[in-house]
Amino acid sequence: MIKYLENDFEKEIKDKKILVDFYASWCGPCRMLTEVLESIEDKIDILKVDVDKFPEIARKYGVMSIPNLILFENNQVIKNQVGFLNENELLDFINEK
Numbered sequence: 267m268i269k270y271l272e273n274d275f276e277k278e279i280k281d282k283k284i285l286v287d288f289y290a291s292w293c294g295p296c297r298m299l300t301e302v303l304e305s306i307e308d309k310i311d312i313l314k315v316d317v318d319k320f321p322e323i324a325r326k327y328g329v330m331s332i333p334n335l336i337l338f339e340n341n342q343v344i345k346n347q348v349g350f351l352n353e354n355e356l357l358d359f360i361n362e363k
Contacts, residue, residue, distance in 0.1 A: 268303060268312045275315070275323050279338045284311045285360060288327070288334040290318050295350040296333045302353050310360055335359065 271278060279286065287303060289296035303312050317324040317332060327336055327343070336346040337360060347359050 268307050268314060271313055271315045271320060271323075275320070276341070278313050280341055282311060283337070283339045284313055286336045286338060287312060287314045288317050288324055288329045288336070289314055289332055290316060293332050299333045299335075299350050302351065302356055305353050306356060306360075309357070 269278070278284070285303075287296075287299065289299070300314075303314075306312075315323055317329060324334075327346075329336075331348050333350060334346060334348050335351070335356075337344040345359070351359060
């Protein structure tokens with residue numbers, strides 16, 4: 267399921283494995299990545315965070331470029347990836363340890 271952050275980031279990532287997509291509405295690669303995320307939304311929870319609306323969260327996690335994907339598990343950053351990924355690359359990113 268894809269969810270768009272509305273307010274409480276910490277609550278959204280709490281105690282689960284979740285893929286967070288830091289994006290902006292004006293970003294072309296971000297829009298392309300959304301289509302890929304929609305194709306895998308049945309495999310993992312996805313939270314989209316607009317960096318223009320939540321710059322403090324982006325800063326907290328060192329987001330300097332978008333799109334930026336961060337995989338969280340139990341409130342901890344597992345890994346991150348900057349830039350567009352196709353569906354196979356995205357699935358590899360999520361599943362590789």
